[in-house]
Amino acid sequence: MEILHALIVWPDQLLLSLLLLFFIAVPILYGARQAMHSLLHAMFRAVSNPLRLMSRWLFKSADALRERNKLVLLSRGREEVSLNIVKEFDRVTSLVERDLHGYPALQRKLMDEITRIEEEFQKCGEVPPPPPEWTKAVAAIAKIKPSGDGLVERILEDISNSIDDVYDKVVAEYRESSKQRHNILKNFMPFWRSVDRSLKRVDKDLTGMQQSAAKIDEQVEKFKQIHAKSENAEHSLTSSSTILFVISLLAITIAAGGAFVNFWLIERPMAAMVGGSEYIVGDIQASYLAAMVIIFFETLMGLFLMESLGYTHLFPLNNLNNRMRRWLVWISFSILLILAGVEVALAVMRDLIISADIALKQELAGGSAVTAAVANSWALDIPKAAQMILGFTLPFALAFVAIPLEYLIHSGRTVFGALLVLSIRALGFAMRFISTMVHQIGKGTGYLYDAIIFLPLIIERAVMNRGPRQATLPPGSSGGMAALSKHGEHVL
Amino acid sequence: MSRRFWIIPVLALSLFAISCADQRTHAQAVYMLVDTSGTYSKELDKAQRVVSYMLGTLKAGDSFAVARVKSRSFSEKDIIAKVSLGKDPMQMNNQKREFAHKVGTFKADLKKGSAYTDITGGMIQASEFLNETGAGQKTILIFSDMQEELDYKTVRDFPIDLKGIRIIALNVTKLTTDNVDPRRYMGRLEWWEKRARDAGASDWKVVNDLEHLERIFKGRG
Numbered sequence: 001m002e003i004l005h006a007l008i009v010w011p012d013q014l015l016l017s018l019l020l021l022f023f024i025a026v027p028i029l030y031g032a033r034q035a036m037h038s039l040l041h042a043m044f045r046a047v048s049n050p051l052r053l054m055s056r057w058l059f060k061s062a063d064a065l066r067e068r069n070k071l072v073l074l075s076r077g078r079e080e081v082s083l084n085i086v087k088e089f090d091r092v093t094s095l096v097e098r099d100l101h102g103y104p105a106l107q108r109k110l111m112d113e114i115t116r117i118e119e120e121f122q123k124c125g126e127v128p129p130p131p132p133e134w135t136k137a138v139a140a141i142a143k144i145k146p147s148g149d150g151l152v153e154r155i156l157e158d159i160s161n162s163i164d165d166v167y168d169k170v171v172a173e174y175r176e177s178s179k180q181r182h183n184i185l186k187n188f189m190p191f192w193r194s195v196d197r198s199l200k201r202v203d204k205d206l207t208g209m210q211q212s213a214a215k216i217d218e219q220v221e222k223f224k225q226i227h228a229k230s231e232n233a234e235h236s237l238t239s240s241s242t243i244l245f246v247i248s249l250l251a252i253t254i255a256a257g258g259a260f261v262n263f264w265l266i267e268r269p270m271a272a273m274v275g276g277s278e279y280i281v282g283d284i285q286a287s288y289l290a291a292m293v294i295i296f297f298e299t300l301m302g303l304f305l306m307e308s309l310g311y312t313h314l315f316p317l318n319n320l321n322n323r324m325r326r327w328l329v330w331i332s333f334s335i336l337l338i339l340a341g342v343e344v345a346l347a348v349m350r351d352l353i354i355s356a357d358i359a360l361k362q363e364l365a366g367g368s369a370v371t372a373a374v375a376n377s378w379a380l381d382i383p384k385a386a387q388m389i390l391g392f393t394l395p396f397a398l399a400f401v402a403i404p405l406e407y408l409i410h411s412g413r414t415v416f417g418a419l420l421v422l423s424i425r426a427l428g429f430a431m432r433f434i435s436t437m438v439h440q441i442g443k444g445t446g447y448l449y450d451a452i453i454f455l456p457l458i459i460e461r462a463v464m465n466r467g468p469r470q471a472t473l474p475p476g477s478s479g480g481m482a483a484l485s486k487h488g489e490h491v492l
Numbered sequence: 493m494s495r496r497f498w499i500i501p502v503l504a505l506s507l508f509a510i511s512c513a514d515q516r517t518h519a520q521a522v523y524m525l526v527d528t529s530g531t532y533s534k535e536l537d538k539a540q541r542v543v544s545y546m547l548g549t550l551k552a553g554d555s556f557a558v559a560r561v562k563s564r565s566f567s568e569k570d571i572i573a574k575v576s577l578g579k580d581p582m583q584m585n586n587q588k589r590e591f592a593h594k595v596g597t598f599k600a601d602l603k604k605g606s607a608y609t610d611i612t613g614g615m616i617q618a619s620e621f622l623n624e625t626g627a628g629q630k631t632i633l634i635f636s637d638m639q640e641e642l643d644y645k646t647v648r649d650f651p652i653d654l655k656g657i658r659i660i661a662l663n664v665t666k667l668t669t670d671n672v673d674p675r676r677y678m679g680r681l682e683w684w685e686k687r688a689r690d691a692g693a694s695d696w697k698v699v700n701d702l703e704h705l706e707r708i709f710k711g712r713g
Contacts, residue, residue: 272582275553279518357581360589
């Protein structure tokens, strides 16, 4: 400000003084134009180029990380699909071993039953009785015309009676024969049912086999896609990992809630064990730490139990043989059981402490009569029982945390990897954006400089247009702007 | 392999606990001075309520003492009951019960109040007791009208040391003279506050509403 005041020639005529200063400054600025443009250009590029470089590096890093994530994801997916295929094959094997190995016997049984049905069926075929020989004689007599002769009429009557008798006999025989055939058919029923059952069983087994085969086909198709490193497989695996991550996180949060309840269940009696007035760090009481250690230990034992049972694969326990694994199961289960027992004892103790506290406070307040009245109520035992049940069940419930924890760890790698890539890209974009902005501001500042010295520039352009160099310059280019745009080019 | 897995967290936690054991003491010590002079001795029911409240709030490791303020109070004989609470909750309850019983007996046995009121002597005695406990937070509760009356032989006009001790005046009743000129009451409280702060007291508070005793330790650090 002092310098500006010193430069004012006529302090009482500020505008005039400034105008004079402007006219003095313009030729100087015009003369320094090239140098100023170079200076501005260098200054802004000093900011924008590193930003652009960094942006490019970030995008490359993001790509590299994405590739790595993809490899990890596909590897994990391949492993999972392989396990699924093995599981399905195991299912099919057990199905074949359980059901199909009895098929020869079943087939024999079916064949026997079918043969028997055929034989019986043949037996029950209807055989019409052969026409008796005397029917021809009857037919010949039947041709005799009625003559009114009494002997003939009598003979015919006798024949008619005989035929009726014979007919009745034949009908009775026929009915008897039909009845026998029906009985044979009736005896078929269990065989038919047996055959029907056997065939249904075969159908069911074959359907199960078909379903398993379809599942295997599906898994194999997935495996092929993973092997081919297709985008589809990557998206599918990322999506399933994200869902798994969210579900696992939810399960862990619920488990943390259980652990919190467990903590408050054992914290107070722990104070009686390790001392309520002992502090570890700051305001953290020793009893808090002791209770937390118990809960962590329970979780750890649960982790080992799940691990040795083969439900989780967080630790490299492959080198352990089955015997050792069984030992590990029993040991971790026993410790878990002991800790659950300890928690039950602590729950009882907690109840005692709280009851004693309430009794003391009522006594101090002079309310012993109230205490006596309520003391006999069976309802007072409910919280105690609830605490005991919680104390026993929560350690075992915590043991199952191992399963969502494993999924959380595995899916977390994918989710955090994807988030990291996204963050790096966002950062890269931001840097590129800032770089472009700085570049444009630099250009704008150059134009502003030219705008201030517009008068000499117009004159310069007029002179140049009139001179012999007009033809050599590209149309529409002034020397300054061309230089600026040339300077304004980015190296990247 | 598996054994190592169990031992590592146990060892780590033990080491963590040992290395990080907090050396500061979080226990608190409370010394309650109960004015038994003249007509103020009639306020003992209220004092007992305060004692009951305090017993309800104190935790394991805390110390508590109740002493009477009489003509000359700089003596251990004036301590009615004192206790350092144990770590076992059941034992702690018995200690509290016994303490309440002692205070109750004292109240029942008190026939008449003392002629003079030696608050300063009581405070010196209290600060000695509190410093001996080594507690992290030390509090003197004064259940009195804060009107100090000394006989001609008793010397108390010297600087006292109440460094790091919080002073809380409870149930400071107004005297007849205060009613005539309230400035006397306010002046008396100001004088005591100044004296306490000059003696190094970390805080000075007056709590007259005994329905809200939780205000006694409001904002305790």
